[in-house]
Amino acid sequence: MSNALATKTAITCENCNLDKLCIPKGMKRSEVGELKLLVNRNNIRQKGEAIYHSGSPFRGIIALRSGTAKLLSFDRNGNEIIVDFILPGELLGFDGVSAQIHNCTAIALETVNFCHLTSRQIETLTLSTPGFYQILLQRSCNQFDIQVEKLLLSRRSAEERVAAFILHISERLKIRGYSELEFRLSMSREEIGNHLGIAHETVSRIVHHFQSLEIIEIKAKQLKITNKKKLFSFYKD
């Protein structure tokens, strides 16, 4: 059992990120059952398979129930640029809303299981749940805040970026109820570097450096944060 994430019960409507769009904002708990019926569950993709492709028509929002994915675009030379990693319980597909055509490609980093809320189903929800659209709007404007956060990060040193990366993953896993101090990094060094805008060799060197400072323990993809405070000081100092 190498994948710590897989040991937890799969994400359901009640604990997936979509709940933030339903339960707290006017949608009654009883209605969540309705949502359950609405949503297409148990879609599977194997490692390396695409969930959707850049250029394909937008078909709705996706929620990862288990597994991890990468969201990527391509530069003018056709090299992939990893825009984000999507962790279990997180949402995917907003890159298709604006133009109704996906701007990015989503690829499974390991076997993933996901729900699919189609455009039509979103319409249904909009009608039955007043405020649903407003929530979608807030959620997507949230992208703006995230964008600013990423901009700030892009100005910082390679070391600070790696520290921030580990802390962000940790925080996001924690929110969904996973262990925040010990988890598996499903992505390669190459993919981490790509996402952070640094060479994979640099990632390797920094991870090694953090280990020698006894901030983390890392063996292959399994990561353990042993001194979160110190790691955080790398990011915030």
Added chain:
Amino acid sequence: MSNALATKTAITCENCNLDKLCIPKGMKRSEVGELKLLVNRNNIRQKGEAIYHSGSPFRGIIALRSGTAKLLSFDRNGNEIIVDFILPGELLGFDGVSAQIHNCTAIALETVNFCHLTSRQIETLTLSTPGFYQILLQRSCNQFDIQVEKLLLSRRSAEERVAAFILHISERLKIRGYSELEFRLSMSREEIGNHLGIAHETVSRIVHHFQSLEIIEIKAKQLKITNKKKLFSFYKD
């Protein structure tokens, strides 16, 4: 007359960016008059004055009628990081939608005149204009596409970034009906560098380099693109 922008008639509801939110998407031309009555026009800020501050409550969307502004955040040391420049006819304020608190500060780079569509007025429009919310959603998800564009740009050389910066400004001015080949850069080299993530000395050197290649002519803040094709090749090759 040093400011080429000021020579054009001021932006009105009919040619401001907001029109994209109304006319093409279900709002009849006749209703635009209604919008005119709704909107608070002729707000003024002098150079250096804030339009809104980070941390202040969201009060609605703003459309610049004339003048230029910068949208900024602060890093952990309190240094400003310029998230974007806002040109005449463009919209401002989406950084406050998600949390209902502004995430950024907007400051006039020269005297600006702007319209203000308050949250309440947005509500009114939502009720009277079906699909208005959907359009706002698309507009804000558009942020996602822009974010990807910026991510790609952040991976490129300083020279490519400056080329892209000039071309982007040119394109945005063109869309609003201004000259695309000759315009005034209201922001300082320092501010350009800040925005692009490079030192202001580097901006200076690159601008000088482009001049020596006869791609642009620049005198103080006045810019003329003399070889757009070549400039574009710097960006896309």
Added chain:
DNA sequence: CGACGCTTTGAGGAGATTCAAGACACGTGG
């Protein structure tokens, strides 16, 4: 067990930064 891909480690080099100093532009007041 062997092959392949991923990761680590080292050496050298390129691009951009930082620091420093001088040129220029602009607005102010005499």
Added chain:
DNA sequence: CCACGTGTCTTGAATCTCCTCAAAGCGTCG
């Protein structure tokens, strides 16, 4: 209208961070 001062812009030189290239180590999976 010009002299002056301040802030912006330019230019040069030294330095640094991170990249690229290269090769070896390690793990994983057929």
